[in-house]
Amino acid sequence: MATSLLTGDDGTVPPWLDPLLTMMSSGPRPDSTMRWLQRSTSTELLHEIARLPRPVTHADLDARPATLAIYHLRAVLVHCGVLPPRQEPLGRLEAWLEHQLEGLPPGHAAVIGPYARWSVLRRARRRAACRHYSFSAGQGDRRRISEAIKLLRWLHQRDRSLADLTQADLDRHLRGDRNRAAHLTGFITWARSRDLVDGCLVVPLRQADEPVLLADxxxxxxxxxxxxxxxxxxxxxxxxxxxxxxxxxxxxxxxxxxxxxxxxxxxxxxxxxxxxxxxxxxxxxxxxxxxxxxxxxxxxxxxxxxxxxxxxxxxxxxxxxxxxxxxxxxxxxxxxxxxxxxxxxxxxxxxxxxxxxxxxxxxxxxxxxxxxxxxxxxxxxxxxxxxxxxxxxxx
The missing domain is CATH 1.10.443.10 (Intergrase catalytic core)
Known part of the structure; x- marks a missing residue:
């Protein structure tokens, strides 16, 4: 069954899928393999991968909507050596960003793209290169980009542009939410440095450090x-x-x-x-x-x-x-x-x-x-x- 699943258009298994075929055919739990092939939603994905004219890449999987089946299949392909290892939280952030930019109006994408790539992603890549970049760090960076997108949408609904943003507008948008303000600080700072907003705009400061909470x-x-x-x-x-x-x-x-x-x-x-x-x-x-x-x-x-x-x-x-x-x-x-x-x-x-x-x-x-x-x-x-x-x- 594994051989037929991984057979390409020429009737043979592509050489670059040999590690996956070996893992599936000679694993210690063939019953688990059979159940995975019969029930997994990855079956159709494997069919398509086998018919690619070249070795599969992370970009091929990133181009698809993020689902558990994609995460699962990617982990299998990395594990057996078909795909190279990567910092998965960072990879998911990059793929998520591209999907977000595709759905934005051109004017918004022209602002969010440079901010996300040259500010958020740049720091994320530097952090990943120096130390561990966790999934929680990736979630925080997605939140920073999302808050910037929400601000532009909020302004657009009021027929305003980013250049028209005033302190009163910013305060009204945040509504005293310090958590949202903390995630939006980077975007406002970046926009001020590029003269996209009034240089006098001030984002409410982060909430002071919470007191140490101790168990009895x-x-x-x-x-x-x-x-x-x-x-x-x-x-x-x-x-x-x-x-x-x-x-x-x-x-x-x-x-x-x-x-x-x-x-x-x-x-x-x-x-x-x-x-x-x-x-x-x-x-x-x-x-x-x-x-x-x-x-x-x-x-x-x-x-x-x-x-x-x-x-x-x-x-x-x-x-x-x-x-x-x-x-x-x-x-x-x-x-x-x-x-x-x-x-x-x-x-x-x-x-x-x-x-x-x-x-x-x-x-x-x-x-x-x-x-x-x-x-x-x-x-x-x-x-x-x-x-x-x-x-x-x-x-």
Whole structure:
């Protein structure tokens, strides 16, 4: 069935599809492959790809509407080597932008195109080249472009152009929404620098940093015990929860952990987070080592091919990709773990015990972030304990 599916117009399988044919024909789970071929909406796409007069490219898939079937098929083609790897969040942003520009009036596209390409995309590419560019970062950049498009549409509905934009117009459009203002700041700044708008326009400043929210220490410890004893919590959820509540790792860092980040020497399991592997507490070390062993041999339920995997938390359906932060957060929420407050408390506890430079080096934090938490541990922590003591005395 795989051969007939990948046969081109000349009656043969194109040579550049040989890796896919091999993966589909010799995978360890032929039953899964057959179900994928029979039920997957990618079948028609594979037919069309096999009939291309040249090797398929990412641009061929980007030209189609973004669907789960396209994401899934792209991951399969990258996994088997038919397509080269790419920074998927950045690739999706670029493809999304082209689709957006095609649907804009020419006058709007003439403004949004340069802004998106030379401001938003330029920073995104620079970030992707220097460090990880996450899906959440891509969503933020899409929001920045979308807010600029909304502003132009809002002006057009009032028979106004961008050059006519006044401070009163901008304030009326934003309606005091600081979140929207934050995403529109870059566009107004870019437009001012090119004399497209009045140079005196001011976007409301970002909302001040929110106060540090902490989980209650006793509740924190109780959630740890519950998580470890909960039979409904998967091993992946337990490890993710322990990494948040013990090492204060953000979900974007947890999702990128690989099996090669684990090191065992002299019976001590260490996790590489920055320059030096960090020794793990026994309760976390045992679970994360077991999870790494399972992850390396875990097959993809909906994808034909090998069990090859390097992620500690692999996607169950997309080969070569890790679990998304949204799913990790949903799993932790279901297990009763408030991610943000739990991570803040863990950072405060670590900052209380470790000097800021050591904390930054071990966890891969910036020096400024580590210093901020060191200050919180000396002030906010003391206030927190005083409040707890007063509450206990009142009870």
């Amino acid at each position: 220490v006793e509740d924190h410890d109780a959630r740890l015990r519950t998580l470890l004893a909960d039979p409904a919590a998967s091993l992946e959820t337990q490890v993710a929860g322990l990494l948040v509540m013990m090492l204060a790792l953000p979900l974007t860092r947890i999702q990128r952990l690989t099996t090669s980040d684990l090191h065992t020497r002299d019976g001590v399991v260490r996790l590489a987070l920055a320059n030096h592997p960090v020794p793990l507490p026994p309760v976390l070390a045992e679970r994360i080592a077991r999870l790494a062993q399972i992850a390396q041999g875990k097959p993809y339920a909906l994808v034909p091919g090998t069990n090859d995997n390097r992620w500690l938390l692999p996607s169950p359906t997309l080969p070569g990709m890790h679990l998304c932060t949204r799913q990790i957060a949903a799993n932790l929420h279901k297990a009763g773990i408030p991610v943000r407050t739990s991570r803040h408390l863990a950072l405060l506890l670590l900052a209380e015990r470790l000097p800021a430079p050591v904390l930054a080096e071990l966890l891969g934090l910036s020096q400024s972030t580590a210093a901020k938490w060191a200050i919180h541990s000396q002030t906010g922590w003391a206030d927190y304990l005083a409040a707890r003591t007063a509450a206990t005395r009142d009870e």
